Amino acid sequence: METSGLGWWGVLIAVIGGAIRISTPFLFVSLGECLTEKSGRINLGLEGTLVMGAMAAYGVSYMTGNPWLGVLVAGLAGLCLGILHGAVCGLPRVNDIAVGIGLMMLGTGFAFFLGKPFVQPKAPTLPAFQLGLWSDSPQIQAALQINVLFPTGIALALAMHWAFRNTRFGLIVRVVGDSADAARAMGYPVNSVRTLTTALGGFLAGVGGSFLSLYYPGSWNEGLSSGQGLMAVALVIFARWRPLHCFLAALLFGGASALGPALQSVGISAGYYLFNAAPYVLTLIIMIATCSTRRTLAGAPGELSVVR
């Protein structure tokens, strides 16, 4: 057993490394969802967008040999799904939660359909930085292998944090999300703003999906995502619609997801499936702890149906 020399430290290092590695798709999806929800609409279909992005990225990377092009196309695929969500939700009397469920089905359906030829072949994946070369321990080196998308995500979280407070666009999004009536009175097109934020959110979720297929786990198959997109949606509620908190929450979720494999690596495999359920349980516990029927959540966009 490789990690046996480090014992429980090995588990901790593996969890931290896993937190960094696994958190990236959570981070991108939750930032995208944060943007969408800030405008007062919820997109539950980001699970489908994530899978679609993963497939598109892998397919394009395989066909062109350029993984970065794959990331871009994944984002564009997500953008298209986001526009679809925004357009359907813009119709009168259409429930955004139900559209999200439909999009989840449509996104995974298209991804599995179009991704069938890419299950076998090996596509070029994204490169990584080695930040752990100062240590001789292979565990630490493995844990500190960082993909460019991770710092990009952090930068994006910082940028969104700033933009929501200081830019015209950020303020418009917040007005639309807090009171559609006020936004209409000020002359802003509520539906267009929401469609735009849903589309941009879809773009980010698609990029998050590309990380799954092009970096970690680094291949395309139909079991690639199991609810990460959905958990990221719940994570935004936990992060109280603050981009920087989304980052911390994504790290937490990444760590929880890494717990099962890490424990397995030190020979604890008895409750393998149960440990793999840790992120779902954690999400549920966090939602139970943060939600309440008596008060509206601090920081919640006033127009958001999911917290009412």
Add this chain to the structure above:
Amino acid sequence: MSSAKSDALPPAYDVDASATVNEIRRFAESLLIPVGALAAALLLFGAFMALIGKNPLEVFILIYKGGFGSSFSWQNTLQRAAPLILTALCVALPAQAGLVMIGGEGALVLGGLGAAVAGSALSGAPAAVALAAMALTAMLVGAVWIAGCGALRHYRGVNETISSLLMAYIAIALFNHLVEGPLRDPRSLNKPSTLPIPDTHMLGTIPGLDVHWGLAIGVLACLILQIWVRRTVQGFAVRIVGGNVRAARLAGLPVGVLILIACALGGAMAGLAGMVEVAAVHGSANASLMAGYGYTGILVAFIARHNPMAIVPVALLLGGINASGGMLQRRLDLPDATALVLQGMAFMMVLASESLYGRFKIFQPKGP
């Protein structure tokens, strides 16, 4: 007070001959709009097929043949429709109380597991007793699972759509843990399964139809629940909760209890779907139970507009589409996700068609 959707109704009109005509108009609207949406989805799907170089007509003919073309395909369709009817009820009943509950898959797998355990434990008992125990266990497990999501929603304000899907993932993990661990039959080598239920305790087929009794159970459940929703005081109270929680509270209705009842009934039906699959098809609980019936059931319920009796024909239609998947795979070399694409398109179209209600003059009731 016979009409339910207070917002869909025009101002009061007299109960006379025109009321009947108006009822027909409303019925035609609620029938034709979803049918139109499905037709639009089929057109879109045909366009997609043409885009990837398949002949759409050929695809449609194969879907028809695979789902409804022969007695064999009808049998296949009906087998699939049975669990779909029951899982769709798991969406439709909470929807009466205004909840979007989509975790039927979780209640199905755990219900099936409970049924398998009960069935193998009672292998010595008479078949009728064992089957009743299996059904009750499955319904109880499913009811508790979904009512849990309802309780989280009502007492803690946790969004039930997210929580029920999370609970489905947790249920599947729990199922895998138990089936590959403590409850595993040591003789099941390649495919971990629970101890098999004896052949004598399996659900038989409906005489003359060659389809297991699960279908009859599903249709009967829809019938009973349709009456519950439309013709009982409790069902009416649940619909008030779904229409306007504040009004329900003001009227003194026990909102929490009603939500729990609707969720528990729905969960019980999804659990029963698991029991039917175990007792009529698989013979034990194993990974085959996770065939996605819980997820397709969501679509069935939405197309049926959460109307229990409408679920039966819609489940037949989607069961047929699923059943034709094998034929599409063999004849046209289409991936098995083809059905999923069509379902996704149908879902989006049906949701978009929600905005059409009340738009066509011909369907609008004419007041005196």
